[in-house]
Amino acid sequence: MLPLDESTAEYELSVGDSVPDDSLANDSSASHTSCDALGKAAGETPARSDRVAEAIPKKGYRVSRRTGSLRRPPPPAIAGGETAAASVSETLTQGFGNNPFDPYHADTVQRAGYSGRPTEMIGGETSRELRDQVQSLCPPVPGVYGMFDRSGELIYVGKSNSLRNRLSSYFGQSARGEKAGRIIEHTRAIQWETQPSDFAAQLREQSLIRRWIPRFNVQGVPERQRPVYLCLGRKRAETFYIASSPPAKTECVAVEGPFFGAGRMSRVVDALNKTFRLRDCSQQTVFQFSEQLSLFDVQPRPGCLRLEIGTCLGPCAAACSREEYATRVSEAESFLDGFNEEPLIATQEIMDNASANRQYELAARARDTLKSLNYAQRKLGHLADGRQKYSFVYAATGYDGRSIWYLIRRGEIVDVAAAPADAAQYREIKPLMKKWASRLAAGNSRVTSDYPYTVSVVAAWFRKHRKELKQSFAPETAGRKYRHLSRVPVA
16 A cells, blocks of 8 residues: 555545554554543543544555544545545535634634534444444533435434433444434444533534535425524515525525425415515616606516506506515515514404405405414514514533633524633623623614524523523623533633
8 A cells, every 4th residue: 555645644445445554553552642631521431442443444445554543535636636525525624614602713712722623533334333433422511413424425424412411322133114213224334523611512512514405304205394594685675585595694684593394385485475565576677766757768668467466566567666666566565673563453353355256265364474473473483583582692611621602692603712710801892791791782773793693592491481581781790600500620
C-alpha cells in the first residue's frame, strides 16, 4: 500500500486488503482523546478496543492512522485537476459543520483550551460491528448523531439525552422491521457530536436536518406531517405563500411556523389571499399601481378573473394604489399576530350560504378550508403566546459544567454567548449584555432573527420544562446572576 497523503498519514485500502495490526498502535492514546474527556466529564470512562481499525469496513474507504476514523474515498477528478467534492461528504472529515448556537467554537472563542464539541465516527460492514463500537465508544451524554450509507451520504440525523442508549436501541429486537431497522440496514458509518445539554441537542438537530435534509428524516413521513412555513412577502406586491424553509428576512414581511401539512396550508394560503384581496399570481407578473405613470395611454389587463369577482385588488391592472395594497398587507399581518378573524368569518359565511342554496360541493370545500384556518389560527396562537412570554436570557448549564447564555427575543434565539466563569470574564462580556438589553428593548416589532424556526423549539422546551424558566434573567441583571448561573471551569 502506498501513502496518499503524508500530512495526514492516510492509506487507501483496496478490496481485500487488511488493516495492519500496528496501524493505530503508535498513536492509540491520541485516537480518542475527545471521548476520554467525555467519559471523565460524565463520571465514567468508556471501555475501548485496542484495534479500532478492525471494525472499520475496507471496501472503498480510507482509514486514518492518526484517528482511526472512517472517511469517504476522494471523488473523481474533473477538468482542471480539481476535485468534485460533495458537500455532505465533507462531514466525514470535518464533523457536522459549523454550529451557530455553539459560542465555544474554535472560530468564535478560545477559552480554557476548548475548541468545539467532541465528535467521533465509527464504521462497520455489519450491524454487529456498529453495535459493539457504539457500546464501547459512545458516551452516555446529550448530543446529535448522523447515519451514513456506503457512499458517504448522510441519511438520517437524530438527537438524544443519552447518545449511547439511543444508538444502542437501533440494534435491539424491537427495532427490527420498523423505521429504525430500515435505517440501520443502510448504515455503514455513524457519527455523533456531543452537546452540553438536551436543549442544545434539540437546536443542533433542527439545524442539521434543515441543512442536509437527510432522506430518512423525510421519507416515510406523510405529507400532512411535513413542516412548512407560512410567509407573507414577495415584493413588489406581497402575497401569502408557503415554503419548506424560512426565506431570507429581506424577502418577507412576516414568517410563521412551522406548520404541518402542505395540503391544508395551501388551502389556508388560498383563503387568506382571497379574504385580504392579495394577489396569488407568478413573480413574473408585471405590477402597475394606479399612481404609476405610463408612457402609453393603454389600460393594463388583469391576468385572471379575481379582480372581476372581487377577491383581488388588481395590482397588475393599475386597479389600486400602492397605499391601498399596503393597507391590506397590514391587515393580513394582523391575522398572523392573532388580532384578525376576518378570514374565518368570511369562510363561515361562504359555507352557510352555499349550504342554504344547496351548493353542497362548494359548502364542503368551504368546510375543509375553515378547518384548515382553525388549525392555522390555533398554531398562530401558540406561537404568539411564545413570542409574548419568551424574551430574556436563558442560561443552560451542560453536563460538563459549561453554560451557554441564549438571548431569546420574541421566542426566537437571536444570539448566544459563553457564560462568564469569573469577574474578569464578566467584564469582557458586559458590553455584549448592553447590546442584548437594547435588542430586547425593541419591543414587539416584527423583526425576525436568522433562525425563525427556533421559536417552536423554545416554546415546546419551556412548556415541557417549566422549571427551566428559573434559569432566565434580564441582561441588565447579568452581573448579579452570573455567579449562580455561570459554568464551572473544567480542569
